Amino acid sequence: MRYVTRELESEVQRAARTFPALILTGPRRSGKTSLLRHVFPDASYFLMEDPNIVSRLRSDPAGFLDAIRPPVILDEVQNAPEVFAHVRSRIDMRPRRAGQWLLTGSQEAPLMRGVTESMAGRAAIMQLRPLSIRESPKVALLSGGYPEPLARPRTASLWFSSFIQTYLERDVRGVSDVKDLATFRRFLSIVASRHGQILNKTDLAGPLGVSVPTVASWLNVLELTAQIILVPPFYENLGKRLTKSPKVYIADSGLACFLLGIESRAELAKSPFLGAIFEGFVAGEIIKTQTNAGRRPEIYHFRDAQGLEVDFLVPGRSGRLTLVECKAARSVRPSDSSSLARVAAAIRLHRTPRTPLNLFVVHQPAAVPARFEVLTPEVKAVSIERLVEEIGQGGRG
Numbered sequence: 142m143r144y145v146t147r148e149l150e151s152e153v154q155r156a157a158r159t160f161p162a163l164i165l166t167g168p169r170r171s172g173k174t175s176l177l178r179h180v181f182p183d184a185s186y187f188l189m190e191d192p193n194i195v196s197r198l199r200s201d202p203a204g205f206l207d208a209i210r211p212p213v214i215l216d217e218v219q220n221a222p223e224v225f226a227h228v229r230s231r232i233d234m235r236p237r238r239a240g241q242w243l244l245t246g247s248q249e250a251p252l253m254r255g256v257t258e259s260m261a262g263r264a265a266i267m268q269l270r271p272l273s274i275r276e277s278p279k280v281a282l283l284s285g286g287y288p289e290p291l292a293r294p295r296t297a298s299l300w301f302s303s304f305i306q307t308y309l310e311r312d313v314r315g316v317s318d319v320k321d322l323a324t325f326r327r328f329l330s331i332v333a334s335r336h337g338q339i340l341n342k343t344d345l346a347g348p349l350g351v352s353v354p355t356v357a358s359w360l361n362v363l364e365l366t367a368q369i370i371l372v373p374p375f376y377e378n379l380g381k382r383l384t385k386s387p388k389v390y391i392a393d394s395g396l397a398c399f400l401l402g403i404e405s406r407a408e409l410a411k412s413p414f415l416g417a418i419f420e421g422f423v424a425g426e427i428i429k430t431q432t433n434a435g436r437r438p439e440i441y442h443f444r445d446a447q448g449l450e451v452d453f454l455v456p457g458r459s460g461r462l463t464l465v466e467c468k469a470a471r472s473v474r475p476s477d478s479s480s481l482a483r484v485a486a487a488i489r490l491h492r493t494p495r496t497p498l499n500l501f502v503v504h505q506p507a508a509v510p511a512r513f514e515v516l517t518p519e520v521k522a523v524s525i526e527r528l529v530e531e532i533g534q535g536g537r538g
């Protein structure tokens with residue numbers, strides 16, 4: 142596949158003009174190394190996974206860094222976290238020189254903890270997720286967004302299975318309380334079987350014979366490595382009893398399909414998971430829109446004790462809120478908008494001053510329509526492309 146321009150590139154370039162360092166995190170194989178090498182073709186490059194480099198660095202960190210002329214890419218720094226203290230002191234010698242230290246690392250590594258804090262003010266921290274639908278039209282429910290299975294769809298299942306293997310061996314091993322990778326692999330499959338559901342930790346712990354705190358810490362590992370998305374419940378008191386647990390999704394829809402044994406578009410179309418896969422895909426694209434703009438992911442779900450629910454609520458600029466209902470179907474009907482209207486009414490009743498709301502039913506139209514379809518006076522039917530465009534603009538409406 143030819144190099145696909147990443148949306149995050151402009152944020153990376155902007156940060157490199159302001160901060161001495163930048164730290165790019167994100168799941169493995171999402172394109173971190175490719176992005177940095179593309180944006181900074183003249184920077185020198187060191188892979189901290191290379192045993193030669195790591196041992197040179199360990200034996201003489203100051204000497205190692207003295208021999209380097211920034212700008213430099215230090216890739217996978219979680220393998221040599223001692224480098225941070227030295228990078229920091231070099232930054233403090235020349236605090237005005239921007240864009241010198243270009244680092245990638247995985248956020249979950251125990252050794253990385255505290256490192257991001259210690260670089261506060263010196264480094265911009267950004268997260269790169271797999272390709273979004275805005276970046277490549279090939280991104281879809283079945284394939285997901287990782288560049289490699291998109292480039293070679295025929296061998297996608299082989300890719301996903303080796304991806305999981307490497308993920309377990311490199312990212313999960315080393316996390317303190319994961320002693321048994323085989324059990325963690327089963328855990329991943331069980332999480333996939335709950336794709337799109339309200340998270341119930343007890344229900345996950347039972348079949349694995351592990352404790353609820355263990356499940357909580359394993360979920361944390363999956364979330365920090367951006368392998369799952371946990372969508373928390375809406376936080377505002379609307380005078381209703383709301384579900385307090387998050388909804389859980391496998392972050393990449395291609396990986397979700399692989400874990401659920403869905404191998405073709407025909408199988409996906411018939412699968413009982415179709416609705417949930419579509420919903421998770423929408424959540425993933427919303428989050429990519431936010432992280433690619435250098436923002437924190439922010440998305441909620443709404444469900445009350447009476448079963449009234451709206452899939453997603455997304456805060457935008459100046460208090461605006463976008464409410465999203467997902468329908469995996471090609472066409473939608475005005476009745477698909479009824480829970481959106483009811484939740485919107487509850488929000489209007491409880492929020493002062495009045496909140497500007499955008500209400501969307503997102504679906505899969507046969508062809509991407511130019512704009513949107515008016516479903517009711519206040520609800521529009523949109524494609525995912527159109528939805529993320531709206532959210533990218535801060536939900537202006």
Ligand SMILES: Nc1ncnc2c1ncn2[C@@H]1O[C@H](COP(=O)(O)OP(=O)(O)O)[C@@H](O)[C@H]1O
Pocket residue numbers: 142143144145146147168169170171172173174175176288289
């Ligand atoms: N922007 C891109 N366009 C096309 N292919 C890409 C892009 N970014 C990454 N890839 C491909 O995806 C794979 C993983 O990319 P890499 O940069 O090594 O990911 P990471 O550093 O996050 O593990 C590589 O085979 C690479 O060629």
Ligand SMILES: [Mg+2]
Pocket residue numbers: 173174175216245
């Ligand atoms: Mg890399």
